[in-house]
Amino acid sequence: MINKEKTFNLATFFCLYIAQTIPMSFFSTVIPVMMRQENFTLSAIGLLQLIKLPWIVKFLWSPIVDRHTATTGDYKRWIFSSELIYAILIFSVAMLDFKADFYTILTLIIISFVASATQDIATDALAVLSFSRKDKSMVNSMQSMGSFGGSMVGSGVLLLLFHQIGWNSLLPCLAVFVLVMLLPLFFNKGIQITPKLPQQRAKKADVLYFFTQRGIWKQIGFLFLYYSGLIGTLAMVRPWLVDLGYSVQEIGMMSGVAGTFVGFISAFAGGMIIRKIGRWRARILFAVFVLMATLYFLGLSYTQPTTPLLYGGIFLLWGSYGMATIVVYTTAMDCVRQGREGTDFTIQTVITHLSGMIMAILSGRIADMTGYHGLFFFDTCIAITSLVYSLTVLRKENTHNS
Template sequence: MIVRPYVEKGGKLFTFFCLYIAQSIPMSFFSTVLPVIMRQQQFSLETIAMLQFLKLPWILKFLWSPAIDRTSHTLGHYKRWIFSAELIYAVIIFAISFLSFQVTPYLIIGLIVMSFVASATQDIATDALAVVSFSKKDKGLVNSMQSMGSFAGAMVGGGVLLLLYNKIGWESLLPFLAIFVIIALIPLVFFRNNQMKIAPKTLAKPHPNDLLGFFKQKGIWKQVIFLFMFYAGIIGILSVLKPMLVDYGYNMKEIGVMSGIVGTSVGFFSSLAGGFIVRLVGRYAARIIFAVLIVVTAIYFYLLVTMFPVNTATLHCGISLLWGTYGLATIIVYTTAMDCVRKGFEGTDFTIQTVITHLSGMIMAVGAGKVATLFGYSGLFKLEICIAALSLIYILVIFRNKNEEKNERRITEQI
């Protein structure tokens, strides 16, 4: 009887791990293979950076997130949204397998955008279900599952599948990927939760205040600015990493191993550790620790291209530091985001906050291509150091002398 609650919690966590990995593998594959192909075909860094706009659905998903909150009264409603979105996701992936990027590039890009709309919808419903399914003390753990699912998806999609693509092409690979997306939903079929806390829904349609109300909360703008700045110190590095490896003479197979497998594996395990770190030291201390690591990562990459010898060993060290720091950073971002949702608007408020991070990342990634083109990789990494340092200073100044737990409790009571 004592063991049963832990088994049930483990089953719930595994369900969310599967949901997050199902949405992330195809996205990681498409996001990884297209930049490599384009760089090998001598596309400019500016043009490759424009691929970030493929993720525009993840920026705009806040527009339809209220519809999911308004129509989700029970666990069955959440399941219906998730199953429907993931089925559409799988069908589009299967359809792309019949097309060639060299022959129909615009059609493929259009289908990829549509598939990202489906995955974004699944993500809204999954995040909302996660918020109402776990207590505050366990939110760090479920966010570890979210981050681990994303990194595992990146490892498979950007590593293993990149190697398979190099051998068999996506016409043979994508059908199996579509099947996997469906299989990953199986744990959700058996998901049961008698402790869900869902606010009653009284309106049938989304209302503009669902979105604007989030920004009207007292003290919320500190969190908004934090979300916009926190990732910016490493997103630019992540966006140019693969093209940089191509410039240093590494082929698709080697890039798949270095970034897609080794790097994301480190991110996977660091995100698991991040959940326990946040639970152990608290939100405030975690913000500072992870922000310092972002500064250190940016400094390392600047030294790598200006002073250190650039070889496989130093690149592996930098890639591991980059992905490990990113994995830790995601946990504090997601955990503090869950702390700031209004009851009854879980999907909307969490989506708004993740959209802020995606928007910041897209702006930084597109800008990184321009900066790297004009000033080289060293110029970009200088800029990243400045942004990361500014983010750290912001955390120290805005949140200093604050009791984090009392602060979070006050915000929770207000919302």
């Protein structure tokens, strides 16, 4: 059983993670819509993906956070100051006119994402240090649940509110929400870590030294492979549903709401399963689920799927993804060096983001050349490779670490 103090700690981290995700998800969803309404070109809208760049390159300044944190109070100061800047910038954007001040708004959003990414570095490092090895899967559940829940609210609920009350009324509420999510951390006195020693302070070169650790390339291979098959399918499910004749509203409900909600629930279940059966067995079990999801879509692509069959596939897809993220994040926490927790965890999450971007781009190319049959077959092959990799290359390390 998890005691009350631990439950409060987990809830605190959930609030921190969802505070990052909701504004970012909202901006990523609503700005392309507003740009199209203002007759921006599709090429310009495509370039909007660059606003997420701070989350890809955040490893560059993660050693600075590690170097200037030694106690719980240090981490709290980084988190509070980053979130305060985040909230102020969101509030500032609300005061501007979208069409007249577009480039100013874009600049402020990019800077706000730098602040949010910095909060994430400090939060991840504090999470690594605050929980025992047994409980790391549960705090990673909070991270994934915050991500799934934030995406569901930011790209769904807030999009509806945006159409009702507008840009200038919604964003101040979003800024206040970010600050309110800090309250659990402010009142939580139960998060305690062992202070770092001076010789454990991080250096800029630690980003490179991460890759020189013994056996680390096996983990890097795992990070690239583990749910790459799912990413390809996730990237192409919405276009496939369009080709099957479903409306934008139906697709939003099927994948954006129902699918994301299943991912949210599965992230919690994944943490409980890892805590119960250990990392080694969970890694294999979730890899089997990933393979089942890709096989399911491969089979569907040879039929004229009904709506219930598609819902079943979407639930399996998002459920597998939700659980797989937990084992990825939990094993990433196992591979951090003392005094470099934020740096090492950040590098590993960036690797998964890069892998996802590569797979999403590659999937589009494969689908264009071979159709959906070829795409889902390719995704299945990746899922098989991932399962075999986990059973063979990683077996020795995880037998004694389970």
